[in-house]
Every structure is written in C-alpha cells, then in structure tokens.
Amino acid sequence: MQIGRIAALMAITALAGCTSASPAPSSGARGASGGAAAVPGPGAAQEVARLVNAHRARRGCPALAWDDLAARAAQGHSDDMARRDYFSHTSPEGRGLGERLAAQGIRYRAAAENIAYGQPTAEAVVNGWLNSTGHRANIENCALTRQGVGISGTRWTHVFYTPLQ
Numbered sequence: 001m002q003i004g005r006i007a008a009l010m011a012i013t014a015l016a017g018c019t020s021a022s023p024a025p026s027s028g029a030r031g032a033s034g035g036a037a038a039v040p041g042p043g044a045a046q047e048v049a050r051l052v053n054a055h056r057a058r059r060g061c062p063a064l065a066w067d068d069l070a071a072r073a074a075q076g077h078s079d080d081m082a083r084r085d086y087f088s089h090t091s092p093e094g095r096g097l098g099e100r101l102a103a104q105g106i107r108y109r110a111a112a113e114n115i116a117y118g119q120p121t122a123e124a125v126v127n128g129w130l131n132s133t134g135h136r137a138n139i140e141n142c143a144l145t146r147q148g149v150g151i152s153g154t155r156w157t158h159v160f161y162t163p164l165q
Helices: 003-016 044-058 068-084 097-103 122-130 133-139
Strands: 018-020 108-117 146-152 155-163
Touching (some): 068 146, 068 155, 097 155, 108 122, 108 133
8 A cells, every 4th residue: 555545544544533521621630529520430442342342243353453553653642642642643743543553663554542531440431432433434444453442541542553463
C-alpha cells in the first residue's frame, strides 16, 4: 500500500475514533458523591480486549490477537494525554497514530485507533464505542488483526492494526 493511501486511511479512522463521557471530567475530577471519580481497576485493558473480541465474534469477525507493542503505543498515548491534560488522537506536537506505531517498530498495512475519556470501566468504554458509528466501524473491521489497549486514569486508547506482510 502506498504511503499516501496509508495516511488517508489513518486520517479517516483517526477522525472517527474519539469519545468522552458527558461531561468529560477534568484533572482531579470528582464523582457525583463528591469523592474521587472512579477509575478502571487492574485488568481493565484485557477486559476491553475480551469484550471487543466477544462483539467481533457475534459479527462474524475473527478475534483480534493481543499485541504487546500495540499496547505499549496505546499506553504511551493514554499516559501522555493524562500527563499533559489533553484529549486527541494527535499530540500537541502533531504526533499521531502512525508515529506512535513506528516508534514501537510496527509496520502495518492498516491501522485504527479509538480513544475515550471519562468512562470508569471496560464495559462502559466498549459500550460507548459501540454506540458511536466511527468507533464501531473500527471494532467491526474484520481486516484488522491485532490490538492493544492503554489506560491512564480514565483516558483510554485502543489501537488496532494489521501487520505489513
């Protein structure tokens, strides 16, 4: 696939893949009871992967394989968004999914990314993505074969890709 076509695919999927709870909490957000906002527990990244694969199976798509490099790219992006208090597929310097994957040594034929902000559980974030046309399209894209998830606070990043063969 030519670089221009890859960039176009990334632009389409990147624009489609963002969601936040309404309203999105700011740093130090408080829950309705006045306590600290709920944050995902241990194992939430693997639970997202499981829920996504269960949904894909119902749609006739093969399961996405867990990919540690994709998970590192996703975790790095979630950490960066939390540390610098932004919510976007693109860092303040303009670094996007393609650069994050390349930094992990990933060469891909196709890639997509979903992000979310504010959901306290894996189930909540996956349900939010499934209720959004662009996110759902990424999840249901049977041509994508690998996934990784990163979470920082309540900032979620889900990276999907198909390796360059």
